[in-house]
Amino acid sequence: AQSVAQPEDQVNVAEGNPLTVKCTYSVSGNPYLFWYVQYPNRGLQFLLKYITGDNLVKGSYGFEAEFNKSQTSFHLKKPSALVSDSALYFCAVRVDAGNMLTFGGGTRLMVKP
Amino acid sequence: GAGVSQSPSNKVTEKGKDVELRCDPISGHTALYWYRQSLGQGLEFLIYFQGNSAPDKSGLPSDRFSAERTGGSVSTLTIQRTQQEDSAVYLCASSFRHDRITHSPQFFGPGTRLTVL
Numbered sequence: 001a002q003s004v005a006q007p008e009d010q011v012n013v014a015e016g017n018p019l020t021v022k023c024t025y026s027v028s029g030n031p032y033l034f035w036y037v038q039y040p041n042r043g044l045q046f047l048l049k050y051i052t053g054d055n056l057v058k059g060s061y062g063f064e065a066e067f068n069k070s071q072t073s074f075h076l077k078k079p080s081a082l083v084s085d086s087a088l089y090f091c092a093v094r095v096d097a098g099n100m101l102t103f104g105g106g107t108r109l110m111v112k113p
Numbered sequence: 114g115a116g117v118s119q120s121p122s123n124k125v126t127e128k129g130k131d132v133e134l135r136c137d138p139i140s141g142h143t144a145l146y147w148y149r150q151s152l153g154q155g156l157e158f159l160i161y162f163q164g165n166s167a168p169d170k171s172g173l174p175s176d177r178f179s180a181e182r183t184g185g186s187v188s189t190l191t192i193q194r195t196q197q198e199d200s201a202v203y204l205c206a207s208s209f210r211h212d213r214i215t216h217s218p219q220f221f222g223p224g225t226r227l228t229v230l
Contacts, residue, residue: 041223042223043204043221043223044221046218094216099169100161101219103155105155106156
């Protein structure tokens with residue numbers, strides 16, 4: 001069975017500083033990894049995905065994520081945080097033969113002016 | 114419409130009543146998913162439809178939960194004899210056909226917040 005861990009319930013960052021939201025996964029088989037963001041009272045919005053190829057993937061709103069197979073991690077990053085980035089972030093994994101996404105518990109990002 | 118729509122946005126019901134939640138996927142998306150988001154359990158997969166294939170019901174928590182998808186488009190999630198632990202936000206998502214090469218992302222609706230009193 002696959003699982004995803006987001007070790008931080010909340011990450012606090014000052015506006016303009018770089019941000020990192022951590023994600024580690026456990027799967028048997030090839031992992032296909034996704035990041036989603038959820039704003040209050042809204043559904044999840046797709047940010048980016050890693051399927052294969054370059055370990056650094058770029059996504060929406062200036063976000064990027066780095067796939068590290070040896071550390072089984074897929075951390076979300078942004079060079080310069082905005083107050084409007086404040087939201088709930090979910091990491092998810094889909095295994096090669098599976099259909100559904102398995103989500104981490106979510107990390108709340110708070111960006112302060 | 115441009116995105117996945119769900120109705121109602123909020124539903125308050127009494128314990129023991131049945132509820133129906135509706136999902137309208139993005140036009141052209143053949144895959145449809147239901148998830149549940151609750152404080153204690155996070156985001157849980159419930160059920161997956163792909164075209165005319167038999168649905169993957171492996172995530173349904175009990176036989177009180179069922180879902181159908183008519184005409185390959187609109188889906189209805191039904192919860193019979195609701196319990197307080199069913200209170201959650203029910204999210205619907207759709208995508209192009211699950212493809213092991215491109216792994217089309219799922220696009221989510223705004224959810225239905227269900228409160229069982």
